[in-house]
Amino acid sequence: MSRSRSSKDAPPDAAPPDRKRNKKAQRAGARASDAAEVAGGVLADELAAGIDAARPVARRLSEEQRVDEKELGEVVARARSNIHELVALVDDRMKDLQSEDVQSLSNRLMTDAHDVADLLMDMLGAAPTLINRAAGTDGNAED
């Protein structure tokens, strides 16, 4: 089943219209057999949401030469889990390719990668103050 929906009557907090539109035709349907496909797409959307959330921060940095601390904090929180999943995905592929004698090395590398991802996220959390200070647009000065 496929129906169109105007932005006016879209349910609150549904997925962004641009992302939904493309997938609607494939996913919309009231057949029980479609449930896993529709639900699987929803999870993929949610896990990818961190990437979408990063866009306003990048735009603000480019257009206004400043970083909104709260905005970035939200991105970091969402991106952290996605980064760990990305590392896990790479890990899965590596395990497919490698023989057993290098498994322990691979495991160590993956653990290090997760630690590095955490460190990166923590550093990002401190970034707004440094960037805004460097750009002379520290939010405190304007208050």
Add this chain to the structure above:
Amino acid sequence: MTLDEARRTEVDAGDLVEATLSRYRTLALERMLETVPADGPRYLYDVVRDYLQRPAKGMRPALCLAACGAWGGDVGAAVGTATAVELLHNAFLVFDDVQDESELRRGSPSLQSEYGVGVALNVGNALYVLAFELLRANRSVLGPTLTERIIRETLQMMRHTLEGQAIEIGWIRDNASNLDAEDYYRMCLKKTSWYSCIYPLRIGSLIATRGVEPSPALYRFGWYLGAAFQIRDDVLNLIGETELYGKERGGDLWEGKRTLMLIHQLQRRPTPARLDRYLRQTRAERSVADVRWLHSRMESMGSIEYAGGCAGTLADAALAEAPAAFASATDNDDLRFLLAMPEYVIQRQR
């Protein structure tokens, strides 16, 4: 364990699930009761203690502890975390009942029905505090890095839950009628599945492996399992025995909840004027006759059957993810319990 092997063990799976739930529920309950202060105001802690002892399945701590055991971890080291999961679940239930004005919970009056909204809110907040005290106490057992990681996972889970709850309430408030299955699944992922399945499975695995990121397939296993669980819960709300189900039968209809069954109805055009009028009313304005009419319509038009079919499809999808999700796990009773859960959640009566 392969998928075929998992299916061959289905005969004993029901007993294994019940036994595992019972064993882990006991562990979590004991720790919960130890956590409640013995010498605080009785107006708060007596109610907390009574509420925690109401009959419950204990699915969430069981998923956490079984995941830890399946990955070869020390289950004892995960009890504090699993207990925090159950405390948070209880807090969510208290707030959910206030928001939905539900009358029954676990076979007894909901907290706000029995003591009033003020007491219910205090109990819900106390449960949050007790849960985070347990998570913070993990430092001595799990170390600072893993403790911090679990707290981050917890905050992420709570955010999803809060967002899902907001979506559901917003739909009722705005009388959203142009919804489809995808909208329902998004709400369900956030409101139920993340905290009920994805989160306990992930943190159980993280504790066992000392922080190794689980396979992405575990997200999908948990998501499909949680969705099947929630849909079955919605179906039981219509067809379940109140004594077993423990909640107000038909409560979702009274509340106008956007379940898969109601969305199935709303997708049948044109929407009958009676349904349109019903959904525009508040809970207090709705009549027994209208609730019975909607229930009957859902039965006769196959909405309940459709939802049951979706739950079955999702349970199958969870099982299909199991080989990848648990590829690095150990073949033991904890793993067999986890593999039996998809079938259990769609067959359960309570």
